[in-house]
Amino acid sequence: MVWQIITSLILSLLSMETQVILNAKQFDFTLQRLCRQLIENHDDFSNTVLIGLQPRGISVLNRLKELIEEILDKEIQCGSLDITFHRDDFRRRETPLIPSVTNIDFSLENKKVVLIDDVLYTGRTIRAGLDAMLAYGRPNNVELLAFVDRRFKRHLPIQADYIGKTVDSLVSERVSVEWKEIEGEDKVILYTKENNG
Amino acid sequence: MDNLSVDHLIGIEHLTTRDIEIIFQTADRFKEVINRPIKKVPSLRDTTIANVFFENSTRTKLSFELAEKRLSADVVNFSASSSSVTKGETLVDTVNNILSMKVDMVVMRHPNPGAAKFLSERVNAKVINAGDGTHEHPTQALLDAYSIREKLGEVQGKKVVIVGDILHSRVALSNIYALQKLGAEVMVCGPTTLIPKYIHELGVKVEHNLRKALEWCDVANMLRIQLERQDIQYFPSLREYTMLYGLDKKLLDSLSKEIVVMHPGPINRGVEITSDVADSKQSIILNQVENGVAIRMAVIYLLAAKIER
Numbered sequence: 235m236v237w238q239i240i241t242s243l244i245l246s247l248l249s250m251e252t253q254v255i256l257n258a259k260q261f262d263f264t265l266q267r268l269c270r271q272l273i274e275n276h277d278d279f280s281n282t283v284l285i286g287l288q289p290r291g292i293s294v295l296n297r298l299k300e301l302i303e304e305i306l307d308k309e310i311q312c313g314s315l316d317i318t319f320h321r322d323d324f325r326r327r328e329t330p331l332i333p334s335v336t337n338i339d340f341s342l343e344n345k346k347v348v349l350i351d352d353v354l355y356t357g358r359t360i361r362a363g364l365d366a367m368l369a370y371g372r373p374n375n376v377e378l379l380a381f382v383d384r385r386f387k388r389h390l391p392i393q394a395d396y397i398g399k400t401v402d403s404l405v406s407e408r409v410s411v412e413w414k415e416i417e418g419e420d421k422v423i424l425y426t427k428e429n430n431g
Numbered sequence: 432m433d434n435l436s437v438d439h440l441i442g443i444e445h446l447t448t449r450d451i452e453i454i455f456q457t458a459d460r461f462k463e464v465i466n467r468p469i470k471k472v473p474s475l476r477d478t479t480i481a482n483v484f485f486e487n488s489t490r491t492k493l494s495f496e497l498a499e500k501r502l503s504a505d506v507v508n509f510s511a512s513s514s515s516v517t518k519g520e521t522l523v524d525t526v527n528n529i530l531s532m533k534v535d536m537v538v539m540r541h542p543n544p545g546a547a548k549f550l551s552e553r554v555n556a557k558v559i560n561a562g563d564g565t566h567e568h569p570t571q572a573l574l575d576a577y578s579i580r581e582k583l584g585e586v587q588g589k590k591v592v593i594v595g596d597i598l599h600s601r602v603a604l605s606n607i608y609a610l611q612k613l614g615a616e617v618m619v620c621g622p623t624t625l626i627p628k629y630i631h632e633l634g635v636k637v638e639h640n641l642r643k644a645l646e647w648c649d650v651a652n653m654l655r656i657q658l659e660r661q662d663i664q665y666f667p668s669l670r671e672y673t674m675l676y677g678l679d680k681k682l683l684d685s686l687s688k689e690i691v692v693m694h695p696g697p698i699n700r701g702v703e704i705t706s707d708v709a710d711s712k713q714s715i716i717l718n719q720v721e722n723g724v725a726i727r728m729a730v731i732y733l734l735a736a737k738i739e740r
Contacts, residue, residue, distance in 0.1 A: 316460065318460070319460075319464065319472035319473070319474045319502075319732075320472060320473055320474075321474075324474050324475075324735075324736065325477075325735070325736055325738060325740055326740065332456065332457075333456075333457060333460040334460075335460070335463070336460070336463055336464075341468070365473070366472075368469070369464075369467045369468065369469035369471075369472075370467065370468065370469075371468065
């Protein structure tokens, strides 16, 4: 009886499968490609700013900034934006979210803005980001860069201009972008949870 | 993120140290918000807040109202002098009438100690105490401690003296609770008649000599003499009080170290503090006012998250 329970526990743990979508090498290729696409569209970045969405968009931003600055050999303007106070699910969650730091010490008036996030899924974070961004001026135009695009189950009509990797996934699944500076390794993982009924 | 352990902000006494830390962390973010070109966020756009003031107030009322508006809440204001309270309506009746108009949160100032707690037990709304008689004034204490943290880096281990009318001051009691919870040492200083008899039981030092108190401290919080609450004469004359407990530039400059000067307002210039001290670079009085908005935004935001939909 006890063994049966233990066996079923082990089986249920095994059924929580993970699938690596991008390994470290592919991860680097993807970043390199995104960085070149950005340079292609924004020349020398003289009127362009990159804005990372807190918290996980900042990792994408920092990596891209490093790569672009290496190629262009100049510093590019970047900021971080927290969208906690602009979310549309305040009071619909169990607990309030801890706000992160917003650091935009320049005006976005007439700038070309590239919003950056790690995973684009329902589109609600981006909606809040667009709203939050307006407090810093009226940009000339805004583009969206998503390192991973979970293209199904969008709640809003929002699409990315630059996509690192498109992932087709179920609602019950989870996509996680991991970074060597945080998790120890660069990779994108899909967590699939088998539904045993 | 864990939220506050309380459903209403009645006093600092019932808050945990973690609660105060959460409020400070949230206030840090709101301080950034109120320094943006557009100082408004939409978080509370479906929340209505009533500011119910049974006692006069300028700073606190303005500060709460700004905080509410910067969170996009709908605000209704009510002051006792122009209301049916003068016609004999009870507190609960007045507030329940306001709540029937679908108000989610009540910010209340009242001359009776315990009024906020009384209300919170009887109405179906979140209650924030904006001062209840001589009991507590929690948001003032939070913004005072927050201002010390901002100026000196941390509150832990700092020595703070509260000078003046401790007996009638809700700011003093709330400050003692808040500072002690954050690990500061607190001393009160004033004439014997204005120091409550059993105050040492709260674990604070008592000093009657202003110079000794100032030499001991890192921060001096100068309180106003609350003449409106004093039913008898507690000291011979205001002039004598000023001579013994007033802080002037000469005294400030003669101290062996540079201390931070605070005042919760309104200032009676020339009584507890002279103009040159109030306007000196050691004074953080106006920073306190600015931080007041951020702190109140944080408190309202965190409590609003607890309103059931």
